[in-house]
Amino acid sequence: MKSLPIIVRGNLVLPDRVLAGGAIRLEGGRIREVGPAAETAADRDVGAAQVIDAGDGYIAPGFVDLHVHGGAGADFMDGTDEAFQTALAAHARHGTTSMAVTTTVARHDRIMTVLETTHRFRERPAETGSRVLGAHFYGPYFRYEARGAHPGGPIRPPVAEEYEQYLAYAD
Numbered sequence: 274m275k276s277l278p279i280i281v282r283g284n285l286v287l288p289d290r291v292l293a294g295g296a297i298r299l300e301g302g303r304i305r306e307v308g309p310a311a312e313t314a315a316d317r318d319v320g321a322a323q324v325i326d327a328g329d330g331y332i333a334p335g336f337v338d339l340h341v342h343g344g345a346g347a348d349f350m351d352g353t354d355e356a357f358q359t360a361l362a363a364h365a366r367h368g369t370t371s372m373a374v375t376t377t378v379a380r381h382d383r384i385m386t387v388l389e390t391t392h393r394f395r396e397r398p399a400e401t402g403s404r405v406l407g408a409h410f411y412g413p414y415f416r417y418e419a420r421g422a423h424p425g426g427p428i429r430p431p432v433a434e435e436y437e438q439y440l441a442y443a444d
Contacts, residue, residue: 281310283327286334297332298322304334335370340409342375349374352386357394361402371404378412378420378427381435388442410439 278299285295285307296310343349345363347356357374364372374391376384387408394405412423414431 277305278323278325280325280327280332283330283332285332291331295332333368336368337406338364338369338372338403339406340375340411341369341372342377349391350377350379350383350387352383352390354390354393357390357405358402361394361399361405363402365399365402369403371399371406373406373409375409375411378415378423380427381432381438384413384435385438388439392442408442 279296280299281296283295285292285297287295287307292309294310296308297304298306341349341360341364343351343356344360347359347363349356349360361372374387374394376387379387391405391408395407397405399405413427413429414436415421415423415428417425417428420428
């Protein structure tokens with residue numbers, strides 16, 4: 274029998290309350306059962322399960338972040354594997370299990386590099402960090418007056434030759 278992890282003795286964060294003494298059973302990387310620790314493990318071959326003691330900490334589903342520019346001093350706009358690995362590991366340490374890499378205003382070649390790196394990381398299993406869901410395309414097409422904190426230099430009107438290349442990454 275395959276060992277199915279059970280996380281016990283935590284404060285289980287539910288949509289409407291926090292359940293003290295809660296537990297979850299995982300299967301295939303997904304939460305399969307949630308409830309009080311005694312009920313979740315009842316009538317089961319707990320000896321075949323990997324039991325993880327939450328130590329009165331909080332047990333919550335992983336966070337999904339749809340607008341992320343980087344983390345731990347790394348910027349996704351660098352477009353390097355090292356920057357991606359650093360940021361993804363940092364977010365995983367803080368509970369984000371998956372995310373959309375967010376672009377910002379930049380030269381066309383820089384955005385293409387970020388999209389290429391995002392595509393590669395999207396195809397990889399998330400072994401040491403958050404899973405890459407895809408890209409949140411954010412700039413460079415802003416009206417100059419509406420740019421907010423973005424630098425004005427790389428802002429430009431939409432250019433068909435560019436955005437057609439960006440859209441080639443969409444599926």
